[in-house]
Amino acid sequence: xxxxxxxxxxxxxxxxxxxxxxxxxxxxxxxxxxxxQDPGMGLRLIYYSASEGTTDKGEVxxxxxxxxxxxxxxxxxxxxxxxxxxxxxxxxxxxxxGGRSGYEQYxxxxxxxxxx
Amino acid sequence: xxxxxxDPGPFNVPEGATVAFNCTYSNSxxxxxxxxxxxxxxxxxxxxxxxxxxxxxxxxxxQLNRASQYISLLIRDSKLSDSAxxxxxxxxQGGSEKLxxxxxxxxxxxx
Numbered sequence: 769x770x771x772x773x774x775x776x777x778x779x780x781x782x783x784x785x786x787x788x789x790x791x792x793x794x795x796x797x798x799x800x801x802x803x804x805q806d807p808g809m810g811l812r813l814i815y816y817s818a819s820e821g822t823t824d825k826g827e828v829x830x831x832x833x834x835x836x837x838x839x840x841x842x843x844x845x846x847x848x849x850x851x852x853x854x855x856x857x858x859x860x861x862x863x864x865x866g867g868r869s870g871y872e873q874y875x876x877x878x879x880x881x882x883x884x
Numbered sequence: 885x886x887x888x889x890x891d892p893g894p895f896n897v898p899e900g901a902t903v904a905f906n907c908t909y910s911n912s913x914x915x916x917x918x919x920x921x922x923x924x925x926x927x928x929x930x931x932x933x934x935x936x937x938x939x940x941x942x943x944x945x946x947q948l949n950r951a952s953q954y955i956s957l958l959i960r961d962s963k964l965s966d967s968a969x970x971x972x973x974x975x976x977q978g979g980s981e982k983l984x985x986x987x988x989x990x991x992x993x994x995x
Contacts, residue, residue, distance in 0.1 A: 799981050810987035811928070811971070818981050826982070858927055862981065871916055871975055873983060875927035 769794050774859050774876035781849040781883045789844040789879050791859030799862045800842035801826075801873065802834060804855040811858070817842055849883045856880050885910050886986075890972050893989040901962045905989050907955040907972030916975035917948055919957050921968045922988065928971055931957075962993045 772793045781787055793800065801816040803826075813826030817836040831853060833845045842861075846853060859876040890907045897903050909917075917934035932939065934946040934955055945958040955972055972986035 801982075803985075808987065811985040813982060816982060871918075871933075871983070872930045873928075875929070877927055 771795065772859055772861055772874050772876035774857075774879050776879060777877065778880050779882070781846075781881065783850060783883060785849050786845065786847050787849065788846075789857055789859070789881075790841070791843065791876055792841045793859075793861040793874070794840065795861060795863070795874065796839070797861035797863045797874070798839070800836065801860040801862070802832070802842070802844045803858045803860065804828065804853075805858060805878075806855050814844065814857075849881075851883045854881060854883045887911055887984045888972055888974050888986040890970075890986040891989045892987075893991070895989065895991045896994060897962055897991070898994050899962055899964060901993075902958065902960050903962055903991060904959075905957045905970055905972075905991075907957075907986055909953050909955070909972075909974045909984075911974070911976060912953060914953075914974045914976055917946075917955050918973040918975075918983070919944075919946060919955075920971040920973055920985070922971060923968045928985075931970070959991075962991075964993050964995060967991055967993045 775790045798819045802814040803811045805811050812828050815834040817823045820839045835843045857879045860873040862873045888909050919931040920928040921931040922928040934948045938947045943960045947956045969988040969990045971988045974984045
């Protein structure tokens with residue numbers, strides 16, 4: 769199993785450009801998440817999808833849109849990039865099964881985005 | 885007040901030292917608790933869950949005090965490979981499928 773994969777690994781955008789970050793998981797997890805991580809700010813939830821066909825806003829959704837394409841894939845789109853969106857973006861997935869191994873979030877390797 | 889607060893660190897300790905990290909959470913309805921580890925420029929990974937009775941995994945011991953809304957992580961006999969940032973993580977009650985992450989405490993173990 770590849771776990772959680774993200775593309776691209778690195779990206780540089782100019783202000784106003786758009787792009788989509790791709791995420792896929794092969795663990796048959798029902799929930800998927802997008803976070804951003806900035807120095808001194810920790811991980812902040814942008815959007816999440818509890819199950820295929822549903823999406824909900826997290827703590828910092830402004831400037832982003834998401835699509836849960838199917839159970840495996842969850843993409844994050846920046847329609848008009850701004851320098852404030854320079855960050856490291858992590859995708860994660862979870863099977864909410866409870867028990868001692870439930871709720872563990874598996875993270876992808878991250879996308880380092882710079883907006884100039 | 886932030887929902888999850890951790891010692892800001894950084895902690896610099898010699899190999900073999902014992903080091904403890906503390907974390908407090910503000911939502912008394914929080915249900916599940918975890919410690920994640922994040923290596924430099926890598927993704928976070930689950931280190932251990934934290935149970936009400938306390939739990940141990942090798943050199944790592946996690947404790948939970950619900951009355952004080954306090955979580956701790958103790959690392960004994962520190963190794964160079966323990967150098968990382970440790971994230972305190974809380975899941976809210978009520979079926980929420982979201983986790984709330986602390987900002988992390990950076991640990992450097994020196995030879």
